[in-house]
Amino acid sequence: MQAKASDTGFASKAVMRLVGLGAITALAVALVQGSALRGAPGEDTDWASYHGNPGGDHFSPLTQITPANVASLTPAWRLDTGEGGLQTTPLAIGGTLYAMTPEQEVLAIDGAKGSILWRRTLADANKQPVRGLSFWTDGKERRLLVGAGMYLHALDPATGAPIDSFGDHGRIDMRQGLGRPAEAIALALTTPATIWGDLAIVGFRTAEATPAAPGAIRAYDVRSGALRWTFNTIPHPGQPGHETWPADAWKTAGGANNWAGMVVDTARGILFAPTGSAVDDFYGGNRQGDNLYANSLVALDARTGRLLWHHQLVHHDIQDRDPPSPPVLLTVQHNGKPVEAVAQATKHGVLFLFDRVTGEPLFPIDEVPIPASIVPGEHSAPTQPMPRLPAPYARQRLTPDLLTNRTPAAHAQALKAFADLASDGPFAPMQVGKSTVVFPGFDGGAEWGGQAIARGKGILYINANDVAWTGALAPASQAQGAAVYQQNCAACHGLDRKGSPPDFPSLTDVFSRRLEGDVASTILHGQGRMPAFSNLAPQMTALMDYLRNGDQPQRGEMQAIGSGSAQGQRFIFTGYRKFLDADGYPAVAPPWGTLSAIDMNTGQYLWHIPFGEYPALKASGMATTGSENYGGPITTASGLLFIGATIYDHQLRAFDAGSGKVLWQTTLPQAGTATPMTYMAGGRQFVVIATSNARDAKSPPGTGYSAFALPRH
Structure with missing residues (x-):
């Protein structure tokens, strides 16, 4: 019964879904007013x-x-x-x-x-980027909330x-309560908690490939650290949206996580959360369906976590087209009246604008046909939602006339390389054995x-950003070390381990440049753009053997794990590649x-x-x-x-x-x-x-x- 970008009659359906919101709004206003005491930030x-x-x-x-x-x-x-x-x-x-x-x-x-x-x-700190912090006060108490690695700290x-009364002596292990063994989960808090009343509402970053944490959005009591509510972005049986996944996907599927951050309408108590892609990012053969609430903007009752409305911005995402930033609350003039709205930017270069209370789009949204996947086992969505206004803020399709003319040599090289690529708009599916243009690139569009x-x-x-990247799929390996590498490392460092410097360094001959212990520490604890993969500790020997020997026989004796690779994945992403000319500049104009x-x-x-x-x-x-x-x-x-x-x-x-x-x-x-x-x-x-x-x-x-x-x- 939730509003969806492909529905018709947005206004009437969304309003019907919000029966009872007035009572919630009144309570939200009271709570916010109660927290606006002396000592609050200026x-x-x-x-x-x-x-x-x-x-x-x-x-x-x-x-x-x-x-x-x-x-x-x-x-x-x-x-x-x-x-x-x-x-x-x-x-x-x-x-x-x-x-x-x-x-x-x-x-x-x-x-x-x-x-x-x-x-x-902070105890157990790593080198993951922390993009911000959160502050809370009720006029008497004051707390600084810091997400670092897998923990939410109160200082x-x-x-x-540390505030000892919060969680476990001042912190909460965010791996707990997700329905999976904590040691099997890799996640990091790169974006700060959203504060509403006495709640700290939290998402997280997780792996881009199987296994990954299920992207629950959770609210914690800012004083005690007690869990107050959870919204399952991968719906459980009986929850709306469960039918858009395979029946048992909620037990093993990952992603659909809020990594970009959230905003809140404090007067109404409405939380707005954009959600990430479902895992695996580039092959969805084991997650057929639209995959709600991945790649969506969801509006939740901030007090209870109850879903008010949603719009899925990308159906069954297989290009890593998740919304990259928090939405923005603003007031616009619409049909001669002021409307309090929420705007959501995307990696693929378009802006969606909704009435923040009803979820009604303020500019029409069309379901546009897109190319079908030809990868075995994949069933891509037939259409994707595209707003008529505003026009895209990044170019949408790479054609020969948009290739670089920086020098004649650069143009000739780009033209030759482009002839070997598939280029069919912002939702062109990956192919096996042939690279596809991703334009705007994996980093947006918006960032x-x-x-x-x-x-x-x-x-x-x-x-x-307005540059092109490329990507492709390849059959997954059955060798243990190779499979672990492909599932967790190849997306950034490439199937060939050559990376895409400087963004993603090469791992060929990595042990000639770095000590084995340093490499293992970086894998387990993360550094810079690379997340921590603490869940790989049991597989570290096989992975290190693969990094050392490549496709040569490993100590793991080429153990098979599942059908193809972990979780039975048939195809893996070969790696992010910028489309560059010979001098390292973008190969597009x-x-x-x-x-x-x-x-x-x-x-x-x-x-x-x-x-x-x-x-x-x-x-x-x-x-x-x-x-x-x-x-x-x-x-x-x-x-x-x-x-x-x-x-x-x-x-x-x-x-x-x-x-x-x-x-x-x-x-x-x-x-x-x-x-x-x-x-x-x-x-x-x-x-x-x-x-x-x-x-x-x-x-x-x-x-x-x-x-x-x-x-x-």
Whole structure:
């Protein structure tokens, strides 16, 4: 009975499903009002939520920095945090920043000076990126919630000390309660908990291949750590959506997890959660059906976890087209009336806009026929939902006329390579033995940094990647070490172990470069973009033998595990590959990255510009190529948009939000691959961004936080 993108009569069906929401709304308002006591974060001066506020709109009401004076911004302080990957957007509460290091240490920082007030090392920390933290107060108690590795920690914001009464002596093991043995589950909390009332609502990242954790969304009591409710994104028998999977899939299927984060309408108590792909990402022969609630935007009663409405954005996903960022709450003018809406961006370059209460699409959605899979055992969805407005913010189909013309040689090479690829739009299925173009690429379109709005105007700002990748399938191996590698490692490092540097390093001859213990530690604990695979400990000997010897006989004596590979998977993904020219630049024509302003009242673009540069190409006269970018924008009430994100030019830019004109920019020590934030401390407005060169292997390693402010008078 839930709203679905392929249903007709959206409004009437969705309204019928929401009978009784009024009572929930009244209770939600009461709960929120009850928590808004003295000691709560200052809305006008702080950055108290991951994306600025519970609605996730990346908007700050601060106005000290304006279009007229932004050109005077100067460095205020810098805090270096070592080598690794850093993607954290700090919180700012009463002049104190709460942030992370690449080693998952928690920092409290004097927001005016940049000095460390306290530092907390978390037990069992790893090197997974932590993109944000959560803060809760009822006016008396205060808690800092930190997801790190497989644990959700509760810390005292004043000292960093664990709060012993929360969970198991200050933390919760998120592997517990998922209906699978904890030791068989690999997951990580890269996105912070969403706070509503006295609940911390949590999703997680899990493996991209079998076995993977089932993506339950869970709410915990922020004081005790007790589990308050669970929403099963892979429905159990008797739950709506169970019929869209094989009957027993709920026992073994994985994914459909909320890894990108959630937002909440605090007044109504409605939680909005985008969900990830079902596992395996690229072959769904063992999960026939639409696979609800994977690849969906689900609206839940934040108090109980009850499903209010949903829309599946991709049916039976076999291209890893899950929504990459939290949705955004905004108000738009629709049919002459203000409508409180929710917007969801996608990797494949389109924006969906819904009435946040009813789930009604505010722009028509068509079910568009797509190419059918020819892979044995696979039954792809016949159609996919595509909104009529706004137009896609990334190109949708790669054709010969869109190949690079950077040089005649680069064009000739791209044309030759393209002739051997399948290219049939954003939902072209993978093939066995022939690579398929994925355009926009696996990293979007939109990415995890999220979007910003001009509050009160209905304008949404989005940065996007616009480069092509390729991928293919291959028969799965029956050898134990090879099967373990294929299931867990090949997607990133390739079936041939050559990777796709610099994003995914080669593993050929890895033991000539790294000690075996270091390799094993990285596999078990994760590092940077690579998740932790603690569940592989029992299979480590076979995997290490395979990394050492390749397809040569292993100590495992070529043991067969299941039919083909783990969980009977017949085909595996051969690896992510960017479509590049011989010089390492995208083999498609620019722009390779864009920044757009979209009027969500009408669905029309106000401006759409190339975003980012390659310094070497700029020096040769190609200054408007755009580049890949990771991390989102923020906006201020004074009409500014701040964004870093571009991985090669290391710029932090301030745009006029109305025109898209650059008003100020500065070169950061490393790329600003995180969403910035802004706050007041000591009477000054600061803009802070995390920096890291983890995505640019040609630049010196390093991470840190850079702060900017107007000069003191």
